[in-house]
Amino acid sequence: MERMVTVENGEIWAAETGAGGQGLPVVLLHPAVGDSRLWDPVLPHLTGLPRLIRYDARGYGNSPKPAAGYSQRADLRAVLDHFGVERAVLVGSSMGGRTAIGLALDEPVRVAGLGLLVPGVSGYPDLEVREVTEQIEILAKAGDMDGLVALGLRLWGAAGTPPDAEATAALRAAIPAWFTTFGHEAEEPPLYDRLGELDLPCALLLGERDQPEVVRCNEEMAARIPGCELFRQPDCDHFPTLRAPRAVAELVTRLYERAV
Numbered sequence: 001m002e003r004m005v006t007v008e009n010g011e012i013w014a015a016e017t018g019a020g021g022q023g024l025p026v027v028l029l030h031p032a033v034g035d036s037r038l039w040d041p042v043l044p045h046l047t048g049l050p051r052l053i054r055y056d057a058r059g060y061g062n063s064p065k066p067a068a069g070y071s072q073r074a075d076l077r078a079v080l081d082h083f084g085v086e087r088a089v090l091v092g093s094s095m096g097g098r099t100a101i102g103l104a105l106d107e108p109v110r111v112a113g114l115g116l117l118v119p120g121v122s123g124y125p126d127l128e129v130r131e132v133t134e135q136i137e138i139l140a141k142a143g144d145m146d147g148l149v150a151l152g153l154r155l156w157g158a159a160g161t162p163p164d165a166e167a168t169a170a171l172r173a174a175i176p177a178w179f180t181t182f183g184h185e186a187e188e189p190p191l192y193d194r195l196g197e198l199d200l201p202c203a204l205l206l207g208e209r210d211q212p213e214v215v216r217c218n219e220e221m222a223a224r225i226p227g228c229e230l231f232r233q234p235d236c237d238h239f240p241t242l243r244a245p246r247a248v249a250e251l252v253t254r255l256y257e258r259a260v
Contacts, residue, residue, distance in 0.1 A: 005055065007078040009070055013062035014055035014079055017043065023050030024112055024260050025088045026252060029076070029096025030054070031118075031238070032178065033156055034170030035061030038093070038241045045249030049256060053088075055079050057095070058184075059177035066184040072099040073106065073188070080110065089259050091115035091252055094238060098122060098188065105194055113201040113259030115252055116221070117240045118210055123190025124217050140179060148175050156238035159209040166242050195224040201258035202228040203251050207236035207243070214238065229254075 002015045015036070018025075026049055030036045036054045046052060056063040058070055076099055080088060089112050092100035097119025104111040120127060132155065139147040152171040153164060160167050202225050206218040222230040231251055236243045 005079055005082045007058075007070065007075045009068035010058060010064060010066055012055055012058055012064075012075060012079070014053065014082070016051060016053050016083060018046075018052040019048055019050050021050040024256070025051035025053055025083070025085050026256060027076070027080070027085070027088045027090050028052065028054040029090065029092035029099055030057065030060065031094030031096055032174060033094065033152060033167075033238060034174050035177075037061065037173075038170055038239070041245035042241050042248050042252070045246055046252060049253070053079065053083055053085070057177070057181075059180045060174060065177070065180035069184055069186060071186040073102040076100070076103055077107070077110075086110065087112050089113040089115065089252075089256055091117070091255070092119065093117040093240065094120055098191075101191055101195070101198075102188055104198060104200065105191060108198075108200065111200060113255045114198065114203075115255045116202070116204040116218075117248060117251075118205065118207050118214060118218065118236075118238050119221065120214075121192050121195070121217070121221060122188035123192035124220075127213055127217055136178075145172065145175065155211060159207070159235050159237040159243050160239070167239050170239070170242075192221075192224075195221060196226065198225050201255055203231065203255045204228055205231045205233055205236075205240055205244075205248065205251055207238060207240055208232055208234050209237045211238070 004011045005014045035056045059065040090100035097116040157167045204222045222228045
């Protein structure tokens with residue numbers, strides 16, 4: 001079931017699938033290197049779960065670009081409210097993981113379990129590399145989409161084999177959102193130092209071929225979150241749902257069993 005969900009100052013696209021029933025929902029949050037279609041390889045392995053909800057963040061996929069200020073966390077909350085979800089397991093990849101962490105800290109009663117795939121977190125030092133930001137700005141000003149995609153593959157797609165069609169398509173579709181959302185998305189407050197407050201079943205998947213900064217961040221995040229299960233995926237980069245869909249599904253299923 002697909003629909004547009006009303007959020008503050010706009011709307012976003014969302015879809016609900018699953019085996020049916022009134023069980024605990026799982027909400028899937030995509031990264032900034034793609035949209036909700038990045039979950040497509042994983043969904044066939046999650047058919048036993050009663051409710052699966054996924055959505056496109058503003059400017060990504062089927063969701064319109066923002067025309068005013070917004071908060072990723074508030075949009076997630078609006079999706080839960082729209083589907084009548086009081087409590088859910090949140091599984092977020094990269095940017096989506098950051099959003100899931102924010103809601104889990106802000107409203108812990110609404111989050112039954114937290115799955116983090118190569119996640120980011122606000123407040124972690126040196127996660128963004130200045131040189132990378134400068135390269136993106138130069139390519140963007142030149143209107144060089146091919147250059148931006150190639151840079152994205154070098155940074156986040158080390159485990160892929162050229163032409164790496166799926167990751168290439170995901171990046172090409174996502175890159176415009178990096179710029180249409182700029183200046184509209186509210187900045188998250190620092191959350192890294194609050195990870196020890198999380199008190200719920202948690203699992204984190206680390207891609208060993210991801211950027212060294214992300215690998216280090218993920219290791220330290222898992223160490224700070226009480227009882228977090230750390231899964232190291234050897235042949236995985238920043239596209240875990242493309243590189244290791246079965247491993248991702250196993251993480252989600254195992255986390256779900258701990259959360260219900």
